[in-house]
Amino acid sequence: MVSTPFVAFIIFFVNISSCLCAVFPSNRTFGSKIFSAGLATWYGDETGAGIGGACGWKDDVKNPPLSSMVAAGNANIFLSGRGCGHCFQIMCHQPPYCSGKPITVTISDECPGCSDAPFHFDMSGFAFGAMANPGQDHNLRQLGKLMVQYQRVPCSYRNTNIAFRVDEGSTKYWFAAAIEYADGNGDFKSVEMAPSGSTNFVSMDNLWGTVWKININPSFQAPYSFRLTSSDGETIIARDVIPQNFVVGQKYLSHVNF
Numbered sequence: 001m002v003s004t005p006f007v008a009f010i011i012f013f014v015n016i017s018s019c020l021c022a023v024f025p026s027n028r029t030f031g032s033k034i035f036s037a038g039l040a041t042w043y044g045d046e047t048g049a050g051i052g053g054a055c056g057w058k059d060d061v062k063n064p065p066l067s068s069m070v071a072a073g074n075a076n077i078f079l080s081g082r083g084c085g086h087c088f089q090i091m092c093h094q095p096p097y098c099s100g101k102p103i104t105v106t107i108s109d110e111c112p113g114c115s116d117a118p119f120h121f122d123m124s125g126f127a128f129g130a131m132a133n134p135g136q137d138h139n140l141r142q143l144g145k146l147m148v149q150y151q152r153v154p155c156s157y158r159n160t161n162i163a164f165r166v167d168e169g170s171t172k173y174w175f176a177a178a179i180e181y182a183d184g185n186g187d188f189k190s191v192e193m194a195p196s197g198s199t200n201f202v203s204m205d206n207l208w209g210t211v212w213k214i215n216i217n218p219s220f221q222a223p224y225s226f227r228l229t230s231s232d233g234e235t236i237i238a239r240d241v242i243p244q245n246f247v248v249g250q251k252y253l254s255h256v257n258f
Helices: 075-081 125-129 137-142
Strands: 012-016 019-023 036-043 070-073 087-091 103-110 120-124 145-153 163-166 174-180 190-194 205-208 211-215 224-229 235-242 251-253
Touching: 036 125, 070 075, 075 103, 087 120, 103 120, 120 125, 125 137, 163 235, 235 251
Parallel strands: 012 036, 036 120, 070 103
Antiparallel strands: 012 019, 036 145, 070 120, 087 103, 087 145, 163 174, 163 251, 174 211, 190 224, 205 211, 224 235
16 A cells, blocks of 8 residues: 655646647646656567566566566656656557557566657557557557556555565675565665564665665575565565575565555
8 A cells, every 4th residue: 555645747748739848737646547648669579578677577577466567668767777666557549449448567677768758668569459449459569659648556466465586696695686566656765684583674775676685694594584665655574585595586475565
């Protein structure tokens, strides 16, 4: 659940005399139902799952709860990695292809070459096709790109709890993990880790995307617990998530979510 409002400056774009003009409306919160204008493209196979590369999620994007409903964002969406995990509703209205109904995607990657519009979503082929009317998904993809409307919304992965994928470089002196499936704001202001049997949490550093790291010593023994604080200030503790004999590259589910 999101306990405090998410506030952002939104830019609307209107086509006036063949030029793209910016309009700055008032601030909004989650659930305000105010959509802004953006651009959508797609990449990969027509029904492809996309990737989680720049956020650290790898191929997890093709499996539930993400289920291929992901997008890469340009600089204003990816936010140098801080946008990883943010959720957006996106819809298009171009007849006869678009359903006009919003779909929800999670930002899972960066699109550094997406510079055609200030807010550009490069969606998985599967997600892009999900905006279509029944039987029109192929025809919609053939357009290549189109103007869409979008708004940021709270993430909700239903009954899936937060997961930690242990970085392949983790050792007894250095530990890192990518964090996935956070409800609510979908991001983290801070991440802290505690060793077995301890309530002394030590701050981790954001390495890149959703990957957080910490320097440790051999006395810092698993199972590891985590104290997670979202960008809106909500804090939860995921206890004993990483087992003593953890395997690098393995994903471990917690028992909590926001």
